[in-house]
Amino acid sequence: MPSVAFKQYSDDVSLLVLLLDTNPLFWSNTSITFSQFLSHVLAFLNAVLGLNQLNQVIVIATGYSSCDYIYDSSLTSNHGNFERSGTGMPPLFASLLKKLEDFVTKDEELSREEGHEDRTPSCLLSGSLSMALCYIQRVFRSGHLHPQPRILCLQGSPDGPEQYVAVMNSIFSAQRLMVPIDSCYIGVQNSAFLQQASYITGGVHHTPKQLDGLFQYLTTIFATDLHSRGFVQLPKPIGVDFRASCFCHKKTIDMGYICSVCLSIFCEHHKKCSTCGSVFGQSKLDEASSVSDKKRKAPHT
Amino acid sequence: MAGEQVEKRGVKYKSSIKDPGTPGFLRINEVMLLFVPNDPKSDSKLKLQTKNIKSHKYTKEGSNKPPWLYLTTYQGRNHIIEFENYSDMHTCRDFVAALLKSDEEPKKAAVTTSTEQLSIKELELRFKLLKENSELQRLHKQFVESKVLTEDEFWATRKKLLGKDSIRKSKQQLGLKSMMVSGIKPSTDGRTNRVTFNLTPEIIFQIFAEKPAVRQAFINYVPSKMTEKDFWTKYFRAEYLYSTKNTAVAAAEAAEDEELAVFLKPDEILARETRQKIRRVDPTLDMEADEGDDYSHLMDHGIQRDGTMDVVEPQNDQFKRSLLQDLNRHAAVVLEGRSIDVDSEDTRIVAEALTRVKQVSKADGETTKDANQERLERMSRVAGMEDLQAPQNFPLAPLSIKDPRDYFESQQGNVVNVPRGAKGLKRNVHEAYGLLKDSIVEIRATGLSDPLIKPEVSFEVFSSLTRTISTAKNIIGKNPRESFLDRLPKSTKDEVLHHWTSIQELLRHFWSSYPITTPYLHTKVGKLKDAMSNTYSKLDAMKESVQSDLRHQISLLVRPMQQALDAAFQHYEADLQRRTAKSSDGERPNGYV
Numbered sequence: 001m002p003s004v005a006f007k008q009y010s011d012d013v014s015l016l017v018l019l020l021d022t023n024p025l026f027w028s029n030t031s032i033t034f035s036q037f038l039s040h041v042l043a044f045l046n047a048v049l050g051l052n053q054l055n056q057v058i059v060i061a062t063g064y065s066s067c068d069y070i071y072d073s074s075l076t077s078n079h080g081n082f083e084r085s086g087t088g089m090p091p092l093f094a095s096l097l098k099k100l101e102d103f104v105t106k107d108e109e110l111s112r113e114e115g116h117e118d119r120t121p122s123c124l125l126s127g128s129l130s131m132a133l134c135y136i137q138r139v140f141r142s143g144h145l146h147p148q149p150r151i152l153c154l155q156g157s158p159d160g161p162e163q164y165v166a167v168m169n170s171i172f173s174a175q176r177l178m179v180p181i182d183s184c185y186i187g188v189q190n191s192a193f194l195q196q197a198s199y200i201t202g203g204v205h206h207t208p209k210q211l212d213g214l215f216q217y218l219t220t221i222f223a224t225d226l227h228s229r230g231f232v233q234l235p236k237p238i239g240v241d242f243r244a245s246c247f248c249h250k251k252t253i254d255m256g257y258i259c260s261v262c263l264s265i266f267c268e269h270h271k272k273c274s275t276c277g278s279v280f281g282q283s284k285l286d287e288a289s290s291v292s293d294k295k296r297k298a299p300h301t
Numbered sequence: 302m303a304g305e306q307v308e309k310r311g312v313k314y315k316s317s318i319k320d321p322g323t324p325g326f327l328r329i330n331e332v333m334l335l336f337v338p339n340d341p342k343s344d345s346k347l348k349l350q351t352k353n354i355k356s357h358k359y360t361k362e363g364s365n366k367p368p369w370l371y372l373t374t375y376q377g378r379n380h381i382i383e384f385e386n387y388s389d390m391h392t393c394r395d396f397v398a399a400l401l402k403s404d405e406e407p408k409k410a411a412v413t414t415s416t417e418q419l420s421i422k423e424l425e426l427r428f429k430l431l432k433e434n435s436e437l438q439r440l441h442k443q444f445v446e447s448k449v450l451t452e453d454e455f456w457a458t459r460k461k462l463l464g465k466d467s468i469r470k471s472k473q474q475l476g477l478k479s480m481m482v483s484g485i486k487p488s489t490d491g492r493t494n495r496v497t498f499n500l501t502p503e504i505i506f507q508i509f510a511e512k513p514a515v516r517q518a519f520i521n522y523v524p525s526k527m528t529e530k531d532f533w534t535k536y537f538r539a540e541y542l543y544s545t546k547n548t549a550v551a552a553a554e555a556a557e558d559e560e561l562a563v564f565l566k567p568d569e570i571l572a573r574e575t576r577q578k579i580r581r582v583d584p585t586l587d588m589e590a591d592e593g594d595d596y597s598h599l600m601d602h603g604i605q606r607d608g609t610m611d612v613v614e615p616q617n618d619q620f621k622r623s624l625l626q627d628l629n630r631h632a633a634v635v636l637e638g639r640s641i642d643v644d645s646e647d648t649r650i651v652a653e654a655l656t657r658v659k660q661v662s663k664a665d666g667e668t669t670k671d672a673n674q675e676r677l678e679r680m681s682r683v684a685g686m687e688d689l690q691a692p693q694n695f696p697l698a699p700l701s702i703k704d705p706r707d708y709f710e711s712q713q714g715n716v717v718n719v720p721r722g723a724k725g726l727k728r729n730v731h732e733a734y735g736l737l738k739d740s741i742v743e744i745r746a747t748g749l750s751d752p753l754i755k756p757e758v759s760f761e762v763f764s765s766l767t768r769t770i771s772t773a774k775n776i777i778g779k780n781p782r783e784s785f786l787d788r789l790p791k792s793t794k795d796e797v798l799h800h801w802t803s804i805q806e807l808l809r810h811f812w813s814s815y816p817i818t819t820p821y822l823h824t825k826v827g828k829l830k831d832a833m834s835n836t837y838s839k840l841d842a843m844k845e846s847v848q849s850d851l852r853h854q855i856s857l858l859v860r861p862m863q864q865a866l867d868a869a870f871q872h873y874e875a876d877l878q879r880r881t882a883k884s885s886d887g888e889r890p891n892g893y894v
Binding site: 220 | 729730732743763
């Protein structure tokens, strides 16, 4: 997907914003454990950073009640002397994991405070997409030379239909900024949001079948920078699930009513649009006799 | 009637008996008679509306006269058409006779045959549209020429195309000549002392446009004080005096003859107009006019019209005109273009029309007192320098940033969900978070798993991805945004698209003919139905003929077309049945077949 190409100093520099799903309700019942998942992801990040010296990686954690920036490879404080908590982790990612742990603690507190409205066990995709786009916008305004940004969404939680409007808004902003949203969905059901996001912005969507080969999927499909995507064939989904959720009940619907002024979607007939306030006229289906009835009446006179 | 129209080549058109005749091509149809000469340069083209033909006569076959057909119109003009042989003449004569007879019949013919008077212009327009738009031409050929639709029905739905075009065809205006009026040289007769000027309406128009004083004088003096001829004589006398550069004589004659003086003086009206223009200009905006426009008073350009540089006595200053003045004035008028459309030969009308135009433009430009005031204020405001002004403290308006939560919360509405025990959820969440944190701690301790990924797994992933990519490529094509149509061979694609447009056209006419109230509509529907069945079978044939890998997609594309046709057929059948059932009942309401 070509982006603002004239601002490039080198074609294949990429800025990858990774949206990591840390929804505990999802991770508590999956085939792959969170630590295995993390090791695949961290190795993948390392690989991306190794592809080009100027590549940048940003990680945003998508939690249950909040989102936060976890890691930014362009900040030099990461490489500083960090106390080695064990022999295992390379210092590059020690700060990432520390921040992740802090984030999870905070998220837990927030979800406890929030009370317990019943909602689907979804992660806060809209929030992290917005944060990613804000970061990218800042990069755009930073100067002439900057890498081509793209967003990679690693998610397993199902879609939350109450976030439909916000997610669609972020997707359209990404389309406007010409930032492709790739998505890798590791959950069970299908995510309509992610499919639509990738389709609209020109990114790649894939659902890996084998989760223990996740690293292979990530490096094969999602590591290519935007310039090279012109020469490389990536798997594209055959169809896209374009279902929307209605604005009144947040249910996913196939057929519904649409306001002709603001294009809000409703599942049942309303007198007035709740978004823009326009009054709807009477439906044409209510009108009586069809033309053929009238015609039949004429000869009898 | 003998036929729709008659066309003949090798005819000659004569406007009178003595005229040798121009060879050309003749076409007569119901509405119009058109004769086009073979030689495009000759201008004896003839276009007649057949309703104007009053009577016709013809030369007899047995006589030794050539085969002529005389046509007389209601306007009293006679046209003679000479044919190559008598049989041609007879066919034309019969056609014209039939036309004349039918014209006399009262027009209670079927409402449906169109009685539009097609002007030649409209026919030309239609022709041009067909030529430009090949798709339209194809449709036209397919339907109108195979008599499925008549010409008028075809164009009835395309009124927008016709209407818009005709606006574009307004006549192009002729501009003004760049030859200057004062450059008109008279013809002199050496023997007698006479100088002859030639005056055409074009020149009159230019004189009036360039010299408003002359125009004003014309309106004032003619016909009250002098005839037009006298007026122009005086004018040209003044011109002659100018050309002789004899300012003394000019002054003398001006003193005698007051009308002549008008022509010799500098143009007052012009000077007034330019002064007004200068006043109106907003110096902060643009320099539309400045004092240099008042060129009649700039005496420092000393070159006279004939290129000499004489010194003139001051009191005779006003009787001199310089070349630059003339040039400037002429150029200004030419650039303005023709401000009026009056094509009349009457000088007075031209003069009055020009005056009216100038008055209107003056009235538009006149500024009232208030407007003037406002202009002055604006000028002073714009001309002010910011850093010399006193500091202005504008009152700050507070930002009103709406609370974004309003928007999102109004969307929440009633969120319906499966109710769960609150306590149970809390426990679940807490547990889940605990698990998550444990994972993180674990990975911090142990580091990345080693080996990260098993080679067999890796290989499986690769092979499945390759399979996915290759199958997707076969089904969708390299670019998922590319439509299926682009992958078809060009001829098939064109055919599919053409079928689509022709089906649309047919269906439009079909559905608009219902309910059937006249026999005309009945026949029309019948014809349409035949055409539609034709197209249906063509679609089937296309589906068969296409390659096997594209067949499925083609049938998907074609399906909606066939469904639409099926719906139309069903309606037709149902209607037919209803009609026959009713007629078999014995009811015969008027108008039904």
